[in-house]
Amino acid sequence: MRISCMQESLARGLSIVGRAVSTRSSLPVLLNVLMTTDNGRLKLSATNLEIGINCWVGAQVEQEGAITVPARILADLVNSLPPERIDMQLNARTNTLNLRCGRQEANIKGLDAQDFPPLIIIPDDETPVEVNAGTFFQMIDQVAFAAAQDENRPILTGVLAEIREDTLTLAAADGYRLSVRKEPIVSDARQSSVVIPARALQELRRVAIADDQPVSMLISRNRNQAFFHLDDVDVISQLVEGNFPDYRALVPTHHNTEVTLSTTDFLSAVRVAFIFARDASNMTRLQIVPDEGDGPGKVVVTATSSEHGDNVSEIDATVKGAQMEIAFNARFLIDVLQAINTPLVSFSTRDASSPGVFRPVNGPTFEHVLMPMHIGR
């Protein structure tokens, strides 16, 4: 193998695939990155057997070949090289990769490319779903944060991806909240419903590309894998096995109070409340006061720490229904309000111990169901 490429593009490629390199593994080859010449480009691959990433880098290929080298050493080396052309040559007999850049030269000892586990072979019979990257990434941002962090119920660490007729739905829930986002799609893909690890989607999200590029998603039921293809990046993930709980049953159908208010005002009020709430189980109280003829209605956000003090903020709001008080974990409120990118947000609930539903006003089909906190005193 003999190839040349620019330091900047190799560094970018290594940082993208680096997210999938195992941090510790009994298989030494998984600590490596696979470098393969591929149709006049350099293909970088890494996997920890749960997630795999391929990234293609523009290169000048003089002689085809493949090798795996320790990802950490290669990335550290490339990051410290000047932004110039890097010439690489493999000594196939010793599995050593020689790199030259400017007046620097290095040799990295590698392992045979044959030992690297194959990432995926796209089954021809599956039809991909295409969504534009900006939309898909927004869907991930609105849903993945609600997935469980702990492994108590592994199924909840994943994001449900459902393809039904002309709609793609992503949903995630931990013990306290549920996010559901729907998006119309045009696709001949088979109806399917799988659970993708939230971490895989978050890794995909980190790959910076233009918003209008397409992302194609392909589910391989047989291989139990999800496959995402971007312009020059593939992300492959194992699916989470098991049945995702029926999220539809968790979305309330009735409410007694509905509030519409400014998303940014609400978010900044909750952020201030959080300063005091974090001493008291993160509890933030929302007092909802209906319109009183002359003035608008309002939401009063309060948090109290008996040790450090308290805080009250008022926000104008359109209130339909009865006056009430409900309390939420401030951190969860911040999470959902950050995920809503319309100027107005609506919030509805039946009573102080029933779930609250947050929706963007005049935005995409997004619902976030959040359980309140029981008010102790």
Next chain:
Amino acid sequence: MSHPSQRWIIHVDYDAFFASVEELLNPDLRGKPVLVGGSPEGRGVVASCSYPARVFGVRSAMPMARALRLCPQAIVVCGHYRVYGQYSRKIMSMFDEITPLVEQVSIDEAFLDVTGCERLWGSADRIAGMIQRRVQDELGLSVSLGVATAKIVAKMACESGKPHGLVVVPSGHEAAFLAPLAIEKLWGVGQVTSRYLRSLGINTIGDLAEYPAAALERTLGRHAHGMQQAARGIDERQVNPGRERRSVSKESTYMEDVRERSTLTRTLLQMSEQMAAILRAQHLVGKTVRLKLRYHDFTTITRQVALETPTDQDQVIYEQVVALLDQAWPVGAAVRLIGVGVSNLIEEGGYQLSLWDHTDQRRSRLNVVMDEIRERFGDDAILRASLLERPRDR
């Protein structure tokens, strides 16, 4: 002659607190020697004793068996810890009405900084008198108070007046007040130090105050200065309201060493219930659960775990300590003492409701109901079935 930075500090200590609450719950106990604490057959200790019991030489922290030898007619009651917590909270909230600078030292002890409260409530000694009357009239409990310009002096003034005392040390008389007291009475001087000080000819606090500083420093090192300042009634420490209760804990020594897991876990369940009840009564939740084990050879270990969500629930504490036990305890090892602690306490701010698992909500409601039953009928009125004594345990 008041100095501009002059402070007025009140130290309040409840007299024979647990025993006095027991007397409120059962007026028949009044005037009788009452011991609150562990079982006399075991290695239990006295948690609190009434003044009639103290006449016989009984003190708190004394082994129950020894206390009963000193005072065989004493009535032993096992504690209503939740109720103690409630009374404590009622008294503490009375203090909160007077000044925001309240430092709760323990369940039955607090400092109040009443500097600048004169306009509102009158002088410090009037405030102290008002507290004593209000606690007596509203709750039927007796407290002792010390009033002084420094924490250490207020604390020692309070001690000197117990029970039901109110001792005021006027500004400028701090050293004179302390001087005649025996050196052991100085706050922070333990047995070892006092023995050592006495060997130097220091028998009273006054002796310590006047001892040549350089000589004292040669022998006591860096502690010498602070100790001598204390002896002179100089104590710059502030009343710190931030120092709330940082932990609750309970430990008990078995009558005979225990090797069976089932006995250990039953003790842990009982202790977890008591810890949780105290937390709920004080509206606190804890983030850290701790297990303490002392083996037959007196090697002692502690293990702790941080919780994702702070708790005041029996079952959560219990599950965590049992998990710690299973990690730490070599099966079959003889355990002499076992203890449970909950620390990293914050105010109970309510709990997060669950999206689909309603177990926590149900457990929490169950605990509230159990608390109410125990409050009315005593701690033994309702038990988890697993805590019922089985014949072979007797």
